[in-house]
Amino acid sequence: MSNTTDLPPQTSFKLSMLINDTRYRSLTFQFIALLGLCFFIAWLISNAVVNLENLGQDISYRFLGNPAGYDINQQPISFSSQDTHLRAAFVGVLNTLIVAFLGCITATILGVFAGVLRLSNNWVVSKLMAVYVEAFRNVPVLIWILIIFSIMTVSLPGPRSFRGDNATATMLFDAFAFTNRGVYVPAPVWGSGSLIVVLTFVLSVIAMIAYRRYATKVLYDTGRLLPTLWPSIAIFFLPTILMFFIMGRPIGLDYPELRGFNFQGGIQVRGSLIALWFALSLYTGAFIAENVRAGIMAISKGQTEAAGALGLRPNRIMNLVILPQALRIIIPPLISQYLNLTKNSSLAIAVGYMDVTGTLGGITLNQTGRAIEAVLLLMLFYLLISLGISAIMNVYNNAVKLKER
C-alpha cells in the first residue's frame, strides 16, 4: 500500500547527477570549461594591466588628439603635420580601403579569367594559366610586392630623365608619364556646366540598364532576341559626348608637367600603390582562379551537354548555364579571399605605402610609444573593415544562392 506514495526516483535531483547523469554531464563540463576560459582570460588581462602598471605605463588614448607631426604622401583627405594622430589614422584607413577596393576588383577579374581559361581545351592557354596560378599561389605575397616594386623602381626612368633636350625618356601622348615614382595621368578639371554632363552620364547608365532589362523581358515574353551590345555602347557614350559638346566642353584636362623636382599637375598614381595593388591582385587572383575552377567543375557535365543539345553556343553555355550555378559555390570562398586581400594590404609598409598599419600602427605607434593602444585600435579597424566586407558579400551571396521553395 505504500506503493502509491512512492515518488518515481528520477524526479528528485541530486548534485551527483551533474557528473553521473548523461543528461547533465555534458552541460556540466561545458560550464566548467567556460568558467576556466573566463578565469584564464581575466588572469591574462589583469596580469598585463599589473605589469604595465609596474612599468609605469598606463592605457590612455589621449595621444590621438595630439598633433601627429609627420607627413603622409598619399592623402585622400587633406592632411598636414599639424593634424591629429586620429586624422592620420583615418587617412591610413582610407588608403587601406583604396588599395583593398582596387585589389578586390582586379583580383576578381583576373581570377575569373584565369579560372575559366585554365579549363580551356586549348593546351597552351590552360597550361599558361596553371603556371600563373601555381607561381603566384606558392610564393609569399610580400615577396611579390617587393619584386614588383623593385622592378618598377629600377626599370622605369626617374623624372630627371624627362628633362632637357637630350631627354632619355618621353611622355606617352604628352599626357602620361611613367616614372619610378609612379604614373602621372591627366586630371579632369571641372568647369561650369560639367555637372549637367555628369548627370547625363548617370542617366545614360540608368537608361542602359533599363534597356537591357527590357531586352530580357522581350526575350522571355516573345522569344525575340534584341541586340544588346551595340545599343548598350551607344546609350553609354553618345548622350554624354553630345552633351559635352553642347555645353561647350566644360570638362578640361590638367596635364602633368615636369616642374622642379617632380611632375606637377595631373593625378599621381604612386609606385607604392601600383606595386601593392598589382601584387595583391595577382596573388589573390590566383586563389580566386582556383575557386572559380572548383565552382565550374562542380557543375555536372550533363548541364553543359544539355545546354549544348538545346543549341546554345559555348560562351552562352558558360554565361547562362554554368557560371550562374557555379557562383553559388564560388561566392563563399570568394568572401574569404577578399578578407585575405584586405588583411594582406597591411604589408604596405614594405613599399612605403601609408595604410593604417603604416600611420597608426607605424609612425604614430613609434612616435608616441603607445604600442598596446595603437595595436588594439588597429585590430578594431581591421575587424570593422573585414566584418563590413563580409556583410556586403553575404547580401550578395543570399541573392545568388540556391533558393529552395
Next chain:
Amino acid sequence: MKKTVFLGALTVAGLAAGASAAATLDDVKARGVLNCGVNTGLVGFAAPDADGVWGGFDVAVCRAVAAAVLSDANAVTFVPLTGKTRFTALAAGEIDMLARNTTWTFSRDNDLKFEFVGVNYYDGQGFMVPRELGVSSATELDGATVCIQTGTTTELNLADFFRSNNMSYDPVPIETNPEAQQQYLAGACDVYTTDASGLAATRANFENPGDHVVLPEIVSKEPLGPVVRHGDNEWGDIVRWTLNALISAEELGITSANIGELSGGSNNPEINRILGTEGELGAMIGLDGEWAKRALMVGGNYGEIFEANIGEATPIGLSRGLNAQWKDGGLLYSPPFR
C-alpha cells in the same frame, strides 16, 4: 580566439618586462652573454663584416660593456633592430642595452620610460642629394621627393623643417637604410635625409661617392647615445660609466698602446682610479677593480674607437667636429672619476 592569442602574447611580453625590470646585471652575469641592440646595418656604426663579426662605433660600446661586466668582449649577442622595433625590444627585456644611434629626446626618456646614459655621438639631421641636381642648400628643396627612414625623429624634424620654410615635399617612408639607399640610387627620391653621420656612412658605401653631396644645413640636434630601461639604476650606471671611462681615457691619454704600462701605476691619480690601481671605484658599481681597464683594452679609448670606425682615415671620413674633447673645442666632457 585571436583575441586570446593576442592577450596571451601581451601577457608574456608584460611578464618578461616585469621580470627584467630589476637586476639586469645579475641576469647578464648569469647568462654569460650581453644582449645588445644595434642597427640592422650601417657601415661604421654597426655592421657585420664578411665573416659575420659585428663591428662599428656603436658595437664598440657594447663590446666595452661586455668586457667590463663579463671580462669577454666577444660575449655579446648582437640583436639587429629597425627604428620601429628597437624600443619594444628594449622595453620587453629582449636586449639589455640599446646602442643603435638613438636620439635622446624628452619623450623617449620620460614617456617611454628609458634611461639615456650619455651621448656617444653628437649628430644632426642632414640632406644628401645627387650632385647633378645642382642643389647647394636645403632651402632649394621645395617640391622634392624625400626618402626617409620611418619610425625615427628625422621624420618629425623633416616635417618641421619644410613647414617652417614654407616648402612642400613628398615623403617616401622606408624601413631600413639599405632599402633607402636602393631607392635613392634608383632616383625614386631626390633627397635622402637622416643623421649626418648616417649620410656619410651611406655615401661611403656608394660606387661613386663623389656624385653625391651632403648639404651644409643641419636641421636638428641629434645626440645619439646608449639606452637602458628605466628603473634599474645599477645597470644604467655601469653602462654610463663605461662610456665615461672611454671618454675620460682619451682625455687622460690612456690608449691601447700604453694601457699595460699605465696599469702598473702612474703619477696621475685619476688614471690610477680608472685602471683600478687606486681606490675602490669598481666595487661601487658592483664590479671588480679592473672593469674599466678591460673595457679600454677592447678597442682603446673613445678617440681610438672613433678613428678606427668612422674617422677621417676610414671610408666614412667623419671629422671629430662636435665630438672632440671639450679641451679641443668639442662637447665631450666626462664627469671626473673620483
